[in-house]
Amino acid sequence: xxxxxxxxxxxxxxxxxxxxxxxxxxxxxxxxxxxxxxxxxxxxxxxxxxxxxxxxxxxxxxxxxxxxxxxxxxxxxxxxxxxxxxxxxxxxxxxxxxxxxxxxxxxxxxxxxxxxxxxxxxxxxxxxxxxxxxxxxxxxxxxxxxxxxxxxxxxxxxxxxxxxxxxxxxxxxxxxxxxxxxxxxxxxxxxxxxxxxxxxxxxxxxxxxxxxxxxxxxxxxxxxxxxxxx
Numbered sequence: 001x002x003x004x005x006x007x008x009x010x011x012x013x014x015x016x017x018x019x020x021x022x023x024x025x026x027x028x029x030x031x032x033x034x035x036x037x038x039x040x041x042x043x044x045x046x047x048x049x050x051x052x053x054x055x056x057x058x059x060x061x062x063x064x065x066x067x068x069x070x071x072x073x074x075x076x077x078x079x080x081x082x083x084x085x086x087x088x089x090x091x092x093x094x095x096x097x098x099x100x101x102x103x104x105x106x107x108x109x110x111x112x113x114x115x116x117x118x119x120x121x122x123x124x125x126x127x128x129x130x131x132x133x134x135x136x137x138x139x140x141x142x143x144x145x146x147x148x149x150x151x152x153x154x155x156x157x158x159x160x161x162x163x164x165x166x167x168x169x170x171x172x173x174x175x176x177x178x179x180x181x182x183x184x185x186x187x188x189x190x191x192x193x194x195x196x197x198x199x200x201x202x203x204x205x206x207x208x209x210x211x212x213x214x215x216x217x218x219x220x221x222x223x224x225x226x227x228x229x230x
């Protein structure tokens with residue numbers, strides 16, 4: 001068969017680990033652009049599968065419509081369908097999956113099934129107290145959507161949007177300090193052990209996610225470059 005007719009399989013499989021607010025989405029998009037990778041977010045995959053009406057998507061929709069949580073088996077089936085597509089460029093970045101050791105084991109089995117392997121898992125590590133401060137301090141102008149922060153980007157005049165002059169500011173309900181702290185606790189309990197799981201496989205790299213976005217991006221770029229060179 002002519003090589004141009006052969007579906008492209010990803011050459012790289014990268015997992016980004018990190019709690020909410022660690023910057024996984026931002027860093028994944030930067031890696032997409034720099035290395036020609038494709039970000040695969042669990043939420044996006046679920047929505048796309050439901051919209052396309054695939055067998056796994058219909059199963060997921062039935063569960064969600066009933067108010068339940070989509071099972072690991074369904075998520076794996078959706079991911080299997082996505083990995084079979086021919087538009088994954090030079091590789092994939094898994095963002096938001098796996099979240100538990102059980103999911104990690106299922107993912108290992110899936111990758112083996114489709115002839116792939118996990119090349120690297122990167123743990124974006126944060127300081128919990130600083131993360132609470134960063135997230136809980138965010139607010140937005142309701143009028144124009146401009147984003148601000150109590151400490152890092154306050155309005156020039158208290159309560160008045162720099163851009164449109166609006167005076168109604170809003171904060172997301174899940175950005176409250178106690179909510180953020182609870183989400184971080186849940187992450188450490190449920191997903192934190194994955195770092196040890198992947199360290200045992202020799203594929204884990206830890207990156208300080210409290211620095212500048214550019215510095216973090218440079219570190220991640222080194223990780224991707226090192227695994228693509230082998």
